[in-house]
Amino acid sequence: xxxxxxxxxxxxxxxxxxxxxxxxxxxxxxxxxxxxxxxxxxxxxxxxxxxxxxxxxxxxxxxxxxxxxxxxxxxxxxxxxxxxxxxxxxxxxxxxxxxxxxxxxxxxxxxxxxxxxxxxxxxxxxxxxxxxxxxxxxxxxxxxxxxxxxxxxxxxxxxxxxxxxxxxxxxxxxxxxxxxxxxxxxxxxxxxxxxxxxxxxxxxxxxxxxxxxxxxxxxxxxxxxxxxxxxxxxxxxxxxxxxxxxxxxxxxxxxxxxxxxxxxxxxxxxxxxxxxxxxxxxxxxxxxxxxxxxxxxxxxxxxxxxxxxxxx
Amino acid sequence: xxxxxxxxxxxxxxxxxxxxxxxxxxxxxxxxxxxxxxxxxxxxxxxxxxxxxxxxxxxxxxxxxxxxxxxxxxxxxxxxxxxxxxxxxxxxxxxxxxxxxxxxxxxxxxxxxxxxxxxxxxxxxxxxxxxxxxxxxxxxxxxxxxxxxxxxxxxxxxxxxxxxxxxxxxxxxxxxxxxxxxxxxxxxxxxxxxxxxxxxxxxxxxxxxxxxxxxxxxxxxxxxxxxxxxxxxxxxxxxxxxxxxxxxxxxxxxxxxxxxxxxxxxxxxxxxxxxxxxxxxxxxxxxxxxxxxxxxxxxxxxxxxxxxxxxxxxxxxxxxxxxxxxxxxxxxxxxxxxxxxxxxxxxxxxxxxxxxxxxxxxxxxxx
Numbered sequence: 001x002x003x004x005x006x007x008x009x010x011x012x013x014x015x016x017x018x019x020x021x022x023x024x025x026x027x028x029x030x031x032x033x034x035x036x037x038x039x040x041x042x043x044x045x046x047x048x049x050x051x052x053x054x055x056x057x058x059x060x061x062x063x064x065x066x067x068x069x070x071x072x073x074x075x076x077x078x079x080x081x082x083x084x085x086x087x088x089x090x091x092x093x094x095x096x097x098x099x100x101x102x103x104x105x106x107x108x109x110x111x112x113x114x115x116x117x118x119x120x121x122x123x124x125x126x127x128x129x130x131x132x133x134x135x136x137x138x139x140x141x142x143x144x145x146x147x148x149x150x151x152x153x154x155x156x157x158x159x160x161x162x163x164x165x166x167x168x169x170x171x172x173x174x175x176x177x178x179x180x181x182x183x184x185x186x187x188x189x190x191x192x193x194x195x196x197x198x199x200x201x202x203x204x205x206x207x208x209x210x211x212x213x214x215x216x217x218x219x220x221x222x223x224x225x226x227x228x229x230x231x232x233x234x235x236x237x238x239x240x241x242x243x244x245x246x247x248x249x250x251x252x253x254x255x256x257x258x259x260x261x262x263x264x265x266x267x268x269x270x271x272x273x274x275x276x277x278x279x280x281x282x283x284x285x286x287x288x289x290x291x292x293x294x295x296x297x298x299x300x301x302x303x304x305x306x307x308x309x310x311x312x
Numbered sequence: 313x314x315x316x317x318x319x320x321x322x323x324x325x326x327x328x329x330x331x332x333x334x335x336x337x338x339x340x341x342x343x344x345x346x347x348x349x350x351x352x353x354x355x356x357x358x359x360x361x362x363x364x365x366x367x368x369x370x371x372x373x374x375x376x377x378x379x380x381x382x383x384x385x386x387x388x389x390x391x392x393x394x395x396x397x398x399x400x401x402x403x404x405x406x407x408x409x410x411x412x413x414x415x416x417x418x419x420x421x422x423x424x425x426x427x428x429x430x431x432x433x434x435x436x437x438x439x440x441x442x443x444x445x446x447x448x449x450x451x452x453x454x455x456x457x458x459x460x461x462x463x464x465x466x467x468x469x470x471x472x473x474x475x476x477x478x479x480x481x482x483x484x485x486x487x488x489x490x491x492x493x494x495x496x497x498x499x500x501x502x503x504x505x506x507x508x509x510x511x512x513x514x515x516x517x518x519x520x521x522x523x524x525x526x527x528x529x530x531x532x533x534x535x536x537x538x539x540x541x542x543x544x545x546x547x548x549x550x551x552x553x554x555x556x557x558x559x560x561x562x563x564x565x566x567x568x569x570x571x572x573x574x575x576x577x578x579x580x581x582x583x584x585x586x587x588x589x590x591x592x593x594x595x596x597x598x599x600x601x602x603x604x605x606x607x608x609x610x611x612x613x614x615x616x617x618x619x620x621x622x623x624x625x626x627x628x629x630x631x632x633x634x635x636x637x638x639x640x641x642x643x644x645x646x647x648x649x650x651x652x653x654x655x656x657x658x659x660x661x662x663x664x665x666x667x668x669x670x671x672x673x674x675x676x677x678x679x
Contacts, residue, residue, distance in 0.1 A: 089655025
């Protein structure tokens with residue numbers, strides 16, 4: 001019984017928020033490209049570059065804000081890079097995405113070695129991490145207080161960004177055009193708006209989101225950079241986009257669920273389950289959730305068709 | 313025969329030309345990167361060449377690397393010919409390697425003529441089953457194999473790490489060995505072809521597998537059926553092909569090859585299964601396959617170039633301190649350029665056509 005309470009406690013929920021945040025951020029970017037009709041499996045590399053740039057500039061400029069800013073800037077550049085290949089030159093998205101991941105992994109390790117002279121992990125007291133937020137009046141509320149207080153600032157920004165993404169996609173003409181560029185590019189062109197331009201915008205926004213995700217990973221979640229620290233989060237974010245059918249609130253929930261599972265893994269380690277075993281949980285869960293979502297949407301479609309047939 | 317070769321060369325000339333230019337551009341960008349980070353690129357590339365060809369030992373290592381890249385690349389190509397993108401080769405490689413190693417360890421003392429074939433079978437079965445799962449999910453439920461295979465990679469790697477790391481249940485009890493399984497008995501190991509190098513008789517098995525891949529993909533009706541399925545699933549279905557069987561078969565074959573690669577790594581030179589058996593070998597092979605448009609013959613040739621860069625870059629890191637990851641950067645740049653090749657050449661053509669049209673117009677205006 002005491003073991004159960006060691007696993008299921010407030011720390012579990014706190015960890016959920018912490019671990020879910022980078023995935024939520026990347027997934028928001030991923031749903032934008034998905035809506036624009038681009039299969040983006042290069043997010044993992046985008047996150048990795050963001051994480052590296054954030055740490056590098058936080059260290060060199062002694063400012064976390066500078067780190068985040070440069071991570072976003074690098075995200076914009078990668079977004080443009082990605083779009084030039086996929087949209088402008090019509091290259092295979094799958095190949096470009098995989099190559100982007102390899103490129104990012106190679107480049108970050110290469111630069112880590114040549115700029116900071118270290119291999120594997122770079123952590124230094126001079127890296128300024130992101131501030132945490134303390135809200136005074138929450139202190140006295142039992143569960144919510146410890147849960148919502150003292151999180152890295154990005155945890156709160158992320159919630160805001162989820163709302164803004166939804167607002168952008170479903171309440172602004174730009175969002176409407178962006179969705180159209182994926183679903184009916186020809187109609188959009190007929191309406192006089194360039195589908196290419198909207199796809200470019202989606203890629204750049206995705207780059208920015210992944211830059212945020214990387215910055216949070218290396219300056220908020222941890223205060224260091226290590227080789228391959230994105231650890232397939234980009235792919236998990238991609239899976240979340242598919243579970244959530246590229247709809248911001250649904251994708252948000254999917255990413256939270258992933259965060260919960262990863263946090264559960266961390267908690268289970270504290271009661272003696274080997275770390276390598278608990279680490280498989282989020283990946284296995286992703287496969288299971290993917291199966292569930294595909295099967296259930298399939299069934300829904302069939303039911304709908306059946307009903308329509310009956311009506312006739 | 314010779315005229316046939318020259319004919320195909322002429323046919324492929326634009327492609328080979330852009331491949332050559334892409335490689336050149338990638339090497340140049342690599343050189344620029346070396347200059348920016350304060351190294352001498354001439355020195356760097358010289359160290360790379362020396363590291364890949366400098367002695368018979370390092371050349372053996374380069375050849376061994378080529379086998380790994382070639383087989384993993386072919387594994388990718390076999391799947392994708394039938395429209396199945398097996399991104400999960402890394403996990404299949406881990407499981408195949410572990411299965412073969414444990415089989416050999418349990419069969420210690422048995423004749424190698426029985427034990428080694430059994431190790432082959434267990435590696436193939438482990439890799440094959442691990443590819444069969446996502447294949448079934450794709451064919452029966454239409455779950456994207458790209459994501460499931462990526463996720464299953466992580467699962468397999470963590471699982472193998474758990475089993476064989478310093479406190480895992482399959483860990484060796486040999487003293488002074490931090491992690492990994494027991495060593496494969498000496499008489500089961502493949503013989504070395506070049507002494508003290510990583511090149512073993514795995515080269516023979518690899519050649520057989522590579523030949524089979526090429527033959528099946530290019531010269532048999534099965535290969536054609538795979539190609540039709542990969543290009544247009546519906547067309548394959550309405551042509552009466554059992555496309556489900558073809559897709560699952562291609563994916564399983566891909567997994568079997570990856571499992572065998574895992575075995576070759578251990579039986580060729582590593583001796584023990586270590587959690588560090590592969591450093592994303594499959595992903596490098598995948599890049600080779602993508603660059604060569606999944607053509608088996610191209611993959612076999614290109615894997616040599618990749619092996620030279622890869623082994624050379626590692627040697628360069630040891631000798632003059634430039635990070636060996638430079639190889640990954642060069643590889644990915646080649647891919648970017650090759651993937652964009654169609655788009656770039658089209659843009660160039662368009663510009664030329666526009667120029668011509670404009671000149672034509674001007675002429676007409678003058679007249």
